[in-house]
Amino acid sequence: MDPTKLLEADHRQVEDLFEKIDRAEGDDRMPYIDELTTSLRAHMALEETVLYPAMAPVTGEEAVEEANTEHELARKALQDVIDLAPDEPGFGAALEAAKAGISHHVEEEEDEVFPELRKNSTVLEEIATPFMSKRLELGLPMKAEALAAGWSKEELLYEAKNAGVEGAASMKKEELAEALSSVMTPA
């Protein structure tokens, strides 16, 4: 199982929320800002507790330190967005600053950190189980496409049976991912 595929799906969701905030006006922004802060905080907590502590042997200590620092900056930037939302003067600038900092960090993860980890899959295999339980505990969604991209059919079948999905044995890969996504995603 490749946990980084689920993390990438989270990143796409964050980008989507930034766009929705951009397009909305005034109070209509609030539900998207809430969703953005909740999901981003959970995503960062997941990376900090499960992924970052395990990756130093592959990426080096410096990459871990850099990632943690960027999370701290992202938290501050998010707080500025919340403090000024939905339309205090400076809200637009705070939003742009948060978006720029977060997209820089996301690029670094997807272009440097994740590819390095994939070359050395032992780390990813080792964290797979704690990653999934922490994810569930934090209430982060599991998108079907992300599950299908990150897991083999055998892995999906194994998880689906564990989760009590009916008729799992006769399902195709996409159907397994769909079924697992609906059991594992909080309502």
Ligand SMILES: [Fe+2]
């Ligand atoms: Fe991330």
Ligand SMILES: [Fe+2]
């Ligand atoms: Fe991160």
